[in-house]
Amino acid sequence: MLSAPAYAVDHVICVNNPVGVTCDQSFAFLGTAVNAADSNGMDDTIVLGPGTYSDGPYSLKEVGFHEALIGSGQGATFLTLPAGVMQIYLNVYNSTVRDLTVLMNGTTSTGDVGLDATTSMIESVTVDGSNTSSATGVFLDGSSISASTVDMARSSASFTTGINHLATGSVTDTTITASSAYYHSISGTTATLSRLKIYGAFAGITDMAGSVAVDDTLIDLGTTPEGAGLAAINDNNANGSKSIAADHVTVLGGGKFSVGAGAYARAPGALEHASITLTNSVIAGPETSLYVEATNDGAQGANSTATITTSYSDWSTSKVVQGPNGTAGIASGAGHLDVDPGFVDAAGGDYGLAASSPLIDMGAPGTGAPTQDLAGGTRVLDGNGDGAAVRDMGAYEAPAKAVQAAPVTSVTPDTTAPSTTITAHPGKRTAKRRVTFGFSSNESSVTFQCRIDKQAWGACASPKRVRVTRGWHVFRVRARDGAGNLDATPATWRFKRV
Numbered sequence: 368m369l370s371a372p373a374y375a376v377d378h379v380i381c382v383n384n385p386v387g388v389t390c391d392q393s394f395a396f397l398g399t400a401v402n403a404a405d406s407n408g409m410d411d412t413i414v415l416g417p418g419t420y421s422d423g424p425y426s427l428k429e430v431g432f433h434e435a436l437i438g439s440g441q442g443a444t445f446l447t448l449p450a451g452v453m454q455i456y457l458n459v460y461n462s463t464v465r466d467l468t469v470l471m472n473g474t475t476s477t478g479d480v481g482l483d484a485t486t487s488m489i490e491s492v493t494v495d496g497s498n499t500s501s502a503t504g505v506f507l508d509g510s511s512i513s514a515s516t517v518d519m520a521r522s523s524a525s526f527t528t529g530i531n532h533l534a535t536g537s538v539t540d541t542t543i544t545a546s547s548a549y550y551h552s553i554s555g556t557t558a559t560l561s562r563l564k565i566y567g568a569f570a571g572i573t574d575m576a577g578s579v580a581v582d583d584t585l586i587d588l589g590t591t592p593e594g595a596g597l598a599a600i601n602d603n604n605a606n607g608s609k610s611i612a613a614d615h616v617t618v619l620g621g622g623k624f625s626v627g628a629g630a631y632a633r634a635p636g637a638l639e640h641a642s643i644t645l646t647n648s649v650i651a652g653p654e655t656s657l658y659v660e661a662t663n664d665g666a667q668g669a670n671s672t673a674t675i676t677t678s679y680s681d682w683s684t685s686k687v688v689q690g691p692n693g694t695a696g697i698a699s700g701a702g703h704l705d706v707d708p709g710f711v712d713a714a715g716g717d718y719g720l721a722a723s724s725p726l727i728d729m730g731a732p733g734t735g736a737p738t739q740d741l742a743g744g745t746r747v748l749d750g751n752g753d754g755a756a757v758r759d760m761g762a763y764e765a766p767a768k769a770v771q772a773a774p775v776t777s778v779t780p781d782t783t784a785p786s787t788t789i790t791a792h793p794g795k796r797t798a799k800r801r802v803t804f805g806f807s808s809n810e811s812s813v814t815f816q817c818r819i820d821k822q823a824w825g826a827c828a829s830p831k832r833v834r835v836t837r838g839w840h841v842f843r844v845r846a847r848d849g850a851g852n853l854d855a856t857p858a859t860w861r862f863k864r865v
């Protein structure tokens with residue numbers, strides 16, 4: 368991954384007097400600065416003061432060198448253009464872009480792209496295309512973006528795309544709003560998405576080829592019909608596989624015929640394999656939670672396959688469409704719940720888990736990644752106070768709850784006396800000088816007291832041997848339980864030594 372160059376070693380070009388920067392060269396216009404940087408045979412950092420720059424479009428791409436374009440902050444430094452057709456506001460190659468806003472003109476925006484980045488790193492940038500239609504906010508080719516906002520028109524009629532992502536790269540800590548929020552393509556490449564807030568209409572995350580790994584992300588489809596939160600799909604007769612691995616993703620909203628997660632391998636003239644793995648996730652809004660569809664025309668040499676595998680996730684409905692030459696299936700593993708997620712305040716847009724949520728500590732057991740939730744908070748926490756930290760389902764981890772003391776069970780006082788039974792004794796008439804008694808009680812944990820004739824009660828245990836003189840005798844024994852209750856009717860045996 369490319370890193371931002373240090374000012375000290377770069378050639379610093381200043382535009383419009385940025386504060387606190389030592390400049391090697393200064394210009395009044397950004398267009399002039401970009402032209403200089405693109406042809407000077409060295410790495411450059413262009414630093415922009417606050418203000419609006421509209422003398423582009425800008426293309427920062429000197430082959431063999433790394434360039435950087437750094438503003439004075441989102442909402443302070445604006446790059447914009449007058450209305451025009453099919454224009455790219457900022458085009459960068461092998462560059463870093465940071466701390467600025469690209470403001471897209473909504474007058475004639477069809478085909479426009481706010482920021483087109485190849486093998487570049489975008490950080491803390493806002494692309495505002497909220498008045499556009501049929502436009503794309505950010506085009507990433509082998510590039511990554513973090514801590515940014517891509518704000519396109521969201522209505523289904525606007526046909527906007529938030530981020531179109533080719534090849535390998537990451538999207539992190541970013542909010543995307545568009546009618547179709549995020550696309551990935553290019554076979555054999557993986558895009559890594561973490562901690563995103565996605566407000567879409569037709570589509571949240573769509574993988575057309577290759578793989579997408581997404582974690583700790585919220586996808587809200589609004590009320591648009593036929594939207595899909597997670598879709599592995601390419602209907603263009605393109606062979607190959609598309610797969611999405613979703614962990615801690617929450618899908619909300621969706622109108623008629625909407626789908627939470629859909630794997631589609633249905634292009635007739637292609638051998639397709641579409642798969643989605645859903646773990647620790649929540650499908651709360653769409654009409655059909657999980658949808659798989661597979662078929663082809665029979666001339667592809669094998670079946671097309673569509674598969675969804677879920678575990679430790681909350682979802683309700685599913686649909687399997689298996690046409691000719693298709694293999695479609697849903698594998699529901701351990702930990703499936705079908706419950707109301709119990710959000711903190713869904714109406715107010717807070718999709719954290721309330722303390723009473725049935726999703727708390729119901730995710731996959733064990734530690735490991737991810738270790739942060741969508742809010743950047745710690746995973747894993749003990750949200751139910753049972754002393755064991757287990758991950759929650761969905762994008763947010765509920766706060767830790769203090770471990771509860773073991774419940775105090777109310778004890779009914781023991782007021783029942785034990786009873787005592789003599790189990791062994793001499794005959795009524797015996798010639799023996801020493802006789803033996805055995806005895807027991809109906810309660811355990813008792814002690815015994817014995818008495819012979821008029822002697823005092825004394826502690827004893829079974830068997831008890833007693834020495835007796837000739838004549839009649841009486842042996843008594845009584846049990847005493849742990850609560851101190853004493854048998855009021857001692858067991859008695861009368862006998863005569865002859």
Ligand SMILES: [Ca+2]
Pocket residue numbers: 403404405406407408409410411429432434
């Ligand atoms: Ca240069």
Ligand SMILES: [Ca+2]
Pocket residue numbers: 727728729747748749750751756757758759764765
């Ligand atoms: Ca938890």
Ligand SMILES: [Ca+2]
Pocket residue numbers: 728748749750751752753754755756757
């Ligand atoms: Ca717990």
